[in-house]
Amino acid sequence: MSQPIRPLRDLVHVRELQVAEDKSAGGIILSAVARKPIGPARAVVVAVGTDSNSVAIGDVILFDKFTANDAGDGNYFIKDSLIIAVEETTVDKDCLANSAPRSEVETA
Numbered sequence: 206m207s208q209p210i211r212p213l214r215d216l217v218h219v220r221e222l223q224v225a226e227d228k229s230a231g232g233i234i235l236s237a238v239a240r241k242p243i244g245p246a247r248a249v250v251v252a253v254g255t256d257s258n259s260v261a262i263g264d265v266i267l268f269d270k271f272t273a274n275d276a277g278d279g280n281y282f283i284k285d286s287l288i289i290a291v292e293e294t295t296v297d298k299d300c301l302a303n304s305a306p307r308s309e310v311e312t313a
Contacts, residue, residue, distance in 0.1 A: 209252070210252065210276075211252055211254075212252055212253060212254040212257075212282060213254050213255070214254045214255065214256045214257075215254055215256040215257050215284055215285040215286065216254045216257070216282050216283070216284060216285070217250055217252070217253050217254065217257055217260055217266075217282070217283050217284070217285055217288065218250070218251045218252040218253075218276075218280065218281075218282055219248035219249060219250055219251060219266060219268065219273075219280070219281050219282075219283060220248055220249050220251050220279055220280050220281075221246055221247070221248045221279040221280075221281065222247045222248055222249060222265070223246075223247060245267040245268060245269055245289050245290075246267070246268055246269070246270050247265060247266070247267060247292075248265070248266055248268060248281065249263065249264070249265055249266075250262050250263060250264045250265075250266060251280070253285075254285070256285070257285040258285070259285055259288065259291070260285065260288060260291055264291050264292075265291070265292040265294050266288050266289070266290065266291050266292070267288070267289040267290045267291075267292070268281070268283050268287065268288055268289055269287070269289065272284075272287045273287070
């Protein structure tokens with residue numbers, strides 16, 4: 206997503222922190238089912254809507270991908286009320302402002 210997007214109302218824009226690899230350590234190409242992680246996904250909050258009160262930009266959250274709207278390239282929009290948990294760590298907001306690729310976004 207090259208353009209900044211402002212979520213509306215209670216929506217939250219998040220960027221997934223870890224993405225499953227397409228190949229195993231031995232070079233075997235993995236199917237989509239084999240790459241799918243079990244459990245909730247970790248993501249960093251990139252932007253929040255005006256009605257969202259439970260998270261802030263830079264928070265690291267857990268969410269279920271099935272309840273989120275996929276915006277491509279590891280970006281998702283999710284309702285504030287569907288966020289499972291907020292981790293006690295945050296991400297450097299300078300990384301978010303520069304729209305760093307997921308591999309460059311690291312937790313503090």
